[in-house]
Amino acid sequence: MKKYILSILTGIILAACVDTNITPYGQTTEEDYWQTKSEVSQVVTRAYNAMASADIVNRLIVWGSFRSDELLLSTEVPATNGTRQALSQIKTANIETTNMFNRWGAFYSVINHCNLVIDLANDVIDRDPDYTKGDCQLDIAQMKALRALCYFYLVRTFRDVPYITESYRKSSQEMSVPQSAPSVVLQACIDDLEAAADDIYDAQNFALSNWRSRGYLNRDAVYSILADIYLWRASVTLGSNPTQAYQDYQRCVDYADLVINSKNEYHASTIHGGQTQDEENLYPALSTIDNYYTDLFVIQNAEESIFELEYSGNNTALINSFYSYAGTNYAYGFMQSPSLFGSFGTGNDQYVFINSYDTRRKFVYYNSSTTDEFYKVAKMISESIVTNSDPTSYNKPREAGLTSFQHNWIVYRMTDVMLMKAEALTELADHEGNEEKLREAFDIVKAVNDRALYQGSGVKELDFANYSSVDGMESLVMGERLRELCFEGKRWFDLLRMNYRNNAKQGINTNYDAILADQDVLIENDANMLAMMARTAEASNALISKMKTEPYLYLPIEEDEMKLNTSLKQNPVYSSNNQFNRND
Numbered sequence: 001m002k003k004y005i006l007s008i009l010t011g012i013i014l015a016a017c018v019d020t021n022i023t024p025y026g027q028t029t030e031e032d033y034w035q036t037k038s039e040v041s042q043v044v045t046r047a048y049n050a051m052a053s054a055d056i057v058n059r060l061i062v063w064g065s066f067r068s069d070e071l072l073l074s075t076e077v078p079a080t081n082g083t084r085q086a087l088s089q090i091k092t093a094n095i096e097t098t099n100m101f102n103r104w105g106a107f108y109s110v111i112n113h114c115n116l117v118i119d120l121a122n123d124v125i126d127r128d129p130d131y132t133k134g135d136c137q138l139d140i141a142q143m144k145a146l147r148a149l150c151y152f153y154l155v156r157t158f159r160d161v162p163y164i165t166e167s168y169r170k171s172s173q174e175m176s177v178p179q180s181a182p183s184v185v186l187q188a189c190i191d192d193l194e195a196a197a198d199d200i201y202d203a204q205n206f207a208l209s210n211w212r213s214r215g216y217l218n219r220d221a222v223y224s225i226l227a228d229i230y231l232w233r234a235s236v237t238l239g240s241n242p243t244q245a246y247q248d249y250q251r252c253v254d255y256a257d258l259v260i261n262s263k264n265e266y267h268a269s270t271i272h273g274g275q276t277q278d279e280e281n282l283y284p285a286l287s288t289i290d291n292y293y294t295d296l297f298v299i300q301n302a303e304e305s306i307f308e309l310e311y312s313g314n315n316t317a318l319i320n321s322f323y324s325y326a327g328t329n330y331a332y333g334f335m336q337s338p339s340l341f342g343s344f345g346t347g348n349d350q351y352v353f354i355n356s357y358d359t360r361r362k363f364v365y366y367n368s369s370t371t372d373e374f375y376k377v378a379k380m381i382s383e384s385i386v387t388n389s390d391p392t393s394y395n396k397p398r399e400a401g402l403t404s405f406q407h408n409w410i411v412y413r414m415t416d417v418m419l420m421k422a423e424a425l426t427e428l429a430d431h432e433g434n435e436e437k438l439r440e441a442f443d444i445v446k447a448v449n450d451r452a453l454y455q456g457s458g459v460k461e462l463d464f465a466n467y468s469s470v471d472g473m474e475s476l477v478m479g480e481r482l483r484e485l486c487f488e489g490k491r492w493f494d495l496l497r498m499n500y501r502n503n504a505k506q507g508i509n510t511n512y513d514a515i516l517a518d519q520d521v522l523i524e525n526d527a528n529m530l531a532m533m534a535r536t537a538e539a540s541n542a543l544i545s546k547m548k549t550e551p552y553l554y555l556p557i558e559e560d561e562m563k564l565n566t567s568l569k570q571n572p573v574y575s576s577n578n579q580f581n582r583n584d
Contacts, residue, residue, distance in 0.1 A: 034120045037131035044139050047113035047146055048215065052309040055106035057409050061322050062101045063157045063555070064489030066090065066335060069536045070352075070482060071377075076332035083326070087334055091537070093546040095556060097574055102558035104158065107150045114143035114150075115167035141199035145217045148189035148196075149225055149411075155182045156232065156493050159554040160515035162565070163188060178567040183512040186233055190226065197222045204266040214301040215310035220259050224306050224412040227255035227420050234427070235497040236512050239504030246431050249424040256421035259306065263414055267303065283447055285414060289359065290388045292451065297380050297407060306412040319407060323377040323487065337364045337375045337487070338536035352482055354462075357454040359387040360483055362397060379487050380407045390454055415448050415484050423477045427501070430470040439464065441473055445480045452483070474498075495533055496553055502526040510550060517569035522549040549573065 033039060050056070065071050066087065073091050077084045082100075089095045095102070121139050124131045147165075154161045162177040163185045203220035234248035263285035286304050287295040295302035301310075323333045341364040344353040353361055363379035378385060382397035422444040429437035446462045453459050467476045481494055500510060503526050510523055530547055534540035546552065556574035 034124055034127075036128045037124065037135060040117060040121050040124050040131065040136075040139055043113060043117050044142060047110055047117070047143060048310075050106070050110045050113055051146065051150075052311065052409070053106060055103075056110070057309060057319065058322065059101060059106070059157075060153070060409065060489040061319070061335075061487075062087070062090065063153070064492050065487055066322075066492075068491035068495055069533055070337060070341075070486050070491045071335045072338050072375075072536060074326070074332050074334055074336045077326045077330050077334055081326070084334060092539075093543055093552065095574070097556045097559040097562070097570070099556075099558070102555050104154060104161070104558070104561070107154055108164070111147050111150050111164060112168055114147040115165060116169070117143040118147075118165070119167045137199040138201070141196035142201075142217050144192040144196045145200060145222050145225065148192045148229075149217075151185050151189050152225065152229055152232075155185050156496065157555055158557065158571075159551075160517070160569070160571075161185065162568075176565050176567045179515050179569065181513050181515055183233075183237075186229055190229060193222050193226050193229075197226075203262055204269075211301050211308075211310050211312075214305050214308045217307060220262050221307040221412060223255045223258045223262075224417050227252045227259070227417060228412075230255065231420050231424055232493070232497060233512075234424070235501045235504075236510060238427075238501055239507065239509030240511070242431075242504075245504075246428065249427050249431075252424040253421050253428070256417045256424070259417045260414065260421070263304065282443075283414070283418070286447075286451055289451055289453070289455065293363075293385045293387045296410065296413065298383060300408045302413075304414040305410055306414065306417070308408040308410050310408055311406045319380050319409065323379075324381045332376065335377065337377055339375060340536065341375060341486070352479070352486070354479070355453060355460060356392050357390070357456065357459045358449075358452050358483065359389075359391045359454055360452050360486075361391045362387065363486065365397070377487050380409075387452075388454070390456055410488060415451075416481075416488075416490065418444050418448060419477060419481050419484065422480075423474075423497075426470060426473045426477055429473070435468075438468070438470065438473055441477065442467055445476055448480055448484055474501075495529055498532070499526045499529040499553065502528055515569060516551050516554075517572050517575075522551055522572070524549055525553065 067090060073084065073087055079085070079088075086100045089099050090101060118140050121136050125133060125136055151161070151163065159182055160179040161182075163180040164177055165188075166173075168175065197219055200222055201216065201218040203218040230248040230252040234245040234252065237248070238245040260283070264283065267285040286292070287302055292302075292304075296305060301308060321327070321333060322335050325331065326334050340350060341352050341361070343351055344356045344358070344361070345351045362385050363377070363382075365376040365378060378397040384398040422441040425437045425441040425444075428434065429441065442462070442464050449462055453461065462476075467473050478494060478498060482491060485491070503510070503523065506526070508523050508526075511519055516522070525547060527544075530544045531540075533547070534543045537543045551571050551573040554571055556571045557568055562568055562570060
């Protein structure tokens with residue numbers, strides 16, 4: 001019985017039956033809990049802490065970055081290392097159902113903390129006069145938003161997942177829950193987020209200072225998640241439901257504008273004492289080239305940041321182990337960037353950076369003339385990168401030591417939202433034949449790109465004439481998101497949007513209203529997306545041949561989850577050799 005109760009507490013969905021009441025802390029009685037405002041606050045804090053756990057952040061890196069073309073498996077860590085073996089399976093598309101990165105329990109643990117607050121916080125209003133209705137609405141809004149964020153990650157990674165809104169407090173509760181279609185889950189997330197926006201912290205009149213202004217979900221963060229979900233859903237449903245898709249692209253633009261305008265208005269009114277926005281600088285809330293790396297990744301919680309997973313002490317088990325030190329015996333992390341980050345030029349099949357004066361090149365150790373040529377990731381690892389100096393001269397960043405590493409993980413920041421808007425505008429321009437929208441998308445990309453360019457002689461800025469077609473603008477936006485957001489857990493999901501969008505334009509439509517295991521026909525993936533995904537693979541043709549159909553874009557359900565939840569149906573491409581297959 002203890003095993004089952006512990007599994008509940010770690011978020012694994014079980015089919016156990018014992019009559020024991022449990023609280024989030026494992027206590028055996030519930031009556032003496034949920035009595036005061038502080039006790040509700042403790043559970044809210046635990047939800048945020050659980051979201052910042054190693055189990056979550058490591059998966060954000062693996063699921064969102066490592067599966068893409070922006071990271072490789074380091075050769076410096078011995079092949080016998082268990083984590084390296086699990087990562088190798090993922091990179092070669094030979095994923096076993098026992099792979100550690102298939103586990104979704106940590107996300108369901110966060111979800112259960114959120115559900116507890118949503119279910120029980122209202123009762124505390126009558127028990128503690130200090131806990132007001134407004135306090136309760138705020139706590140529930142935060143938890144609905146955090147729950148929606150978790151489900152959005154799960155849908156993009158596994159596609160078909162159980163959608164659970166009831167908190168698990170008794171081990172006698174039914175825990176064998178089937179998957180819901182992704183369209184159902186995303187609509188529920190949208191509904192929760194749009195409701196939460198009314199009750200959550202106003203981003204520009206935030207009651208909390210310092211790290212809490214970025215470490216707690218506020219209205220800007222809610223709008224950012226909504227923009228992201230609408231952009232994703234528009235791309236997936238573009239072929240099957242174009243009317244909804246273009247409405248969703250417009251909603252992405254609308255929510256992105258709310259975030260961008262909020263940031264800029266706050267900058268004008270607070271940072272500059274009520275001065276109006278500079279007409280020559282449409283995005284004054286962005287840090288300048290002189291300080292943007294330090295603001296975002298060293299000092300942290302920058303003005304342009306929206307939501308971060310916060311760390312107040314050493315963080316050596318998280319980002320550091322993947323990007324810098326895999327362990328005390330390994331000087332290199334499990335991952336490194338490919339060589340295409342070290343060169344520059346036009347042509348997205350060969351290069352990341354268009355301009356040699358792009359200071360973001362410094363976020364990777366790329367100098368081939370030094371002995372440490374491993375294309376190590378410096379972003380979120382280095383304590384010092386000078387972004388206002390000439391990037392054509394090699395300048396190795398100063399790496400944080402194991403005793404001082406404590407970088408936050410940024411979930412959303414302003415340039416991410418700006419580029420979401422540019423992507424949505426490009427698709428609206430394609431639909432409407434509207435060159436003005438295409439030009440607006442270009443101007444956004446150019447603003448992000450200009451911020452990163454060294455201000456020296458000979459620097460060439462982007463020219464609209466080179467990207468004036470929809471195809472050209474789509475390529476530019478995708479490339480700029482890679483340059484700006486590399487190693488931040490975005491790239492794989494960007495490629496999936498590209499896959500669905502390109503398929504739709506070729507008349508190939510996905511069925512998002514049914515889980516994969518219930519579909520008779522599995523659609524093929526877009527050849528252009530597969531080529532982009534595999535361009536850094538050692539055996540790119542072999543990888544492409546394995547990734548032919550839609551289910552391969554998603555991870556299998558971990559084997560133990562299949563044992564414990566008898567209602568689950570495995571991703572069909574992982575079922576033929578799986579003794580836990582329940583698709584029949």
